Amino acid sequence: MASELIEKYNVPGPRYTSYPTVPYWDEQLFTREKWKNSIKKSFKESNSSEGISLYIHLPFCESLCTFCGCNKRITKNHGVEDPYIKTVLREWEMYCELLEEKPVVKEIHLGGGTPTFFSPDNLKLLIDGIFKQAKIAAEPEMSFEGHPNNTNRDHLKVLASLGFKRVSYGVQDYNAAVQKAIHRIQPFENVKRATEQARETGFTSVGHDIIFGLPFQTKEHIIHTIERTKELKPDRIAFYSYAHVPWVKGNGQRGFNEKDLPTAAQKREQYETGKQMLRDAGYVEIGMDHFALKSDSLYKAVEDRTIHRNFMGYTNSKTQAMIGLGVSAISDSWYGFAQNVKRVEEYQNLVNNGMIPVYRGHILTEEDLVIRKHILNLMCKLKTSWYTRQEFFNGLPDVLVRLKEMRNDGLIEIDSNYLKITEKGRPFVRNICMAFDMRLQRNKPQTQLFSMTV
Template sequence: MDTNLINKYNVPGPRYTSYPTVPHWNVQDFRLKTWKSKMIDTFTKTNKTEGVSVYIHLPFCESMCTFCGCNKRITKKHDVETPYINAVLKEWSMYLNLFDEKPVIKELHIGGGTPTFFNPENLNYLLTCIINTSRLAENYEFSFEGHPNNTTKEHLQTLYDLGFRRVSFGVQDYNETVQKAIHRIQPFEKVKQVTDLARQIGYTSIGHDIIYGLPFQTMNDVINTIEKTKELSPDRIAFYSYAHVPWLKGNGQRGYNEENLPNGKEKLMMYEEGKKLLQGFGYHNIGMDHFALPTDSLYKALTNHTLHRNFMGYTHAKTDLMIGLGVSSIGDSWNSFYQNVKNIEEYQDLVNNQIFPIAKGHISSDEDLIIRQHILNLMCHYETTWSTENKTLEKAPLKMFPLVHDGLITIKKSKIVVTEKGKPFIRNICMSIDQYLGNNNQLQFSKTV
């Protein structure tokens, strides 16, 4: 490990689930009329050919996990479920009224928060209403995030009966000291129980999320967690870096100090050792932080060059239109983005009054779309090529010279290729062509290593 290289590139930077990234969107430049036009135009062009993606954010959790940076509300009162579901369905009806035909759903994902905070009957009602007012693509995929401690057989069976075949369980780390620090106590036996149950019911893609760089975590903890994970053989694994952003409101990352976290070099060593272990167990590296068995759809998308990345991470189901439902949800029409308000009461009040609950957004320029595609290419395939007639990246070789000098990329004519040495620094490589990024706003992001 080159310590100088790690110190040089371990700076705050985006994960590039969008371009431009969310901090560069603002409500002043966002025009609702223009956004609606963009949404309708993309829907008209793509609904029948590739369908749409739907993301539903269910924000409630019974306890605070201190590693989590997601938008959530901590409560043990389950009477919040019905009003929230009714609000999501009212928002959905607003999109149905916006379009001139039923959406064809290709991909639907439920995230949170803790989706399995909601009881199975309420989830069934929510999803049945959405399914019954849309059509399903021939190769649709439904997925959800399950908490191992409260995902029951009834949850799994109810969602399976509705068409769900993929589930991801948040494991993070099996060391008890780490679990106490992040307030996420879940023994291996509990994860095994829910994983086996999902497989018995018939789920064909089971994922586990593992995080490196957590407070008090050591290399041995990462190795132990991966070896235990191998015993359960999930179809795919998200092995990603802990994003330490305690300055963001409401994320709970204040139960430990910076000195309790592994440093940049230690984190990179954790990643490299973890990757080597996973590959030795038969998993293939997908993008910057995913691994999958050869039988999983994510690996097949990698091999046939159809891998895509959006706000849900890496996916094989590319759509130009993604509808985000629920508080803080993000939507994408390829040529525009939007994010809903983050306060639950404000969200419910807006949709109850038939007002799109949008807090901010961005209408993409032609240059935005070109750079977005290059960043997608780099994040998904570790290379990109541009036309010599296109002037958008004509200065890229000059800006990327330090990356070439350090052996992270090669540039030949109009093609950028990420080297093996450069793959752990893929976020930094994408940052070099980001036209919005500046020293003043980088502090909003977690560090890249």
């Protein structure tokens, strides 16, 4: 039965870090002025009560990992650090001028690329520059993505002194053949060192990212990787499917052939094996693809019902406004989305000429806002309801029709006003969300836009 469900529901689908998803943004109606008005509105509503989040994209890497779908610039020239930081701080200054009063920063996440490509001194320069124009919340959530091969004790000490308490390390897989295929040679000893040094310097949450479905990967590789991971006992684990989208990312994901990838059934076996091992080791499954120890803040956020999902993935707490700084970064005002230009030179040119460097986005309609809440509920709480008029939208009867087969397959429990995803339905969260995705349903793509759901 499990293999039949995999075959049935293994279709291309979004990961729903936003709704509408990026391919369905209405870019024709989006303007820079509409975006500015959107972020000002959100800021006025929420700054004093909950503050804002910042995502800062640091795109540089010294080498290309062929599994990676991020926007990056490969270089060994560290002379790019200083001008890039100055541009990010100038972009932040423009937002602060737009917002009129000092923002309260509740959350900062440094992503990439490789944030630890930057020297510890330059990372300090960046964060100090952010807080010159902002207030820091009473209990901020500050985190970064670390590469175990180049995150050193100095990086960790400086970031800890600035208030960073969480780091996520990209582990992926410990098998040599897999590492060679994805161009990420990373011995266990490097991950062990980086994990231990993070704890020694004051980080209270250390996460590891593990990917299944990579080229040449087998169930035995997953078992080996998680056995080694258990030795280090990270506080949280992202255990997710490799997104094979070479038509989007070009040659970066063509370092291996399609035949080298596990089948959908093999990927599901890898996932089920890893999930059971993590549960046996004391990890609790959270939302989609995430696991945490009960002592970690992500688990506590589930208990407190404050867990949220945005372009950074799952996060401990919600802020209505999230500003993305840096090349390709995406911002979210709740009422709208905006993405910065993707080329470093264009980004720097726009900012240096006094322009907020967004090039596309979407202003949400009333229907979008309602559906967004339902998809967030499903992704974060595995349930949603429509008891009130505010939770209803005109397409809901059609959604319920699309969900009938999933109910018959035991993936969901549903009545006239309520939906809950079952344990059997957990692997198919993306498929269930797709039933609510009115923009996808009204305009189904003729070509493949998304990675496979299984």
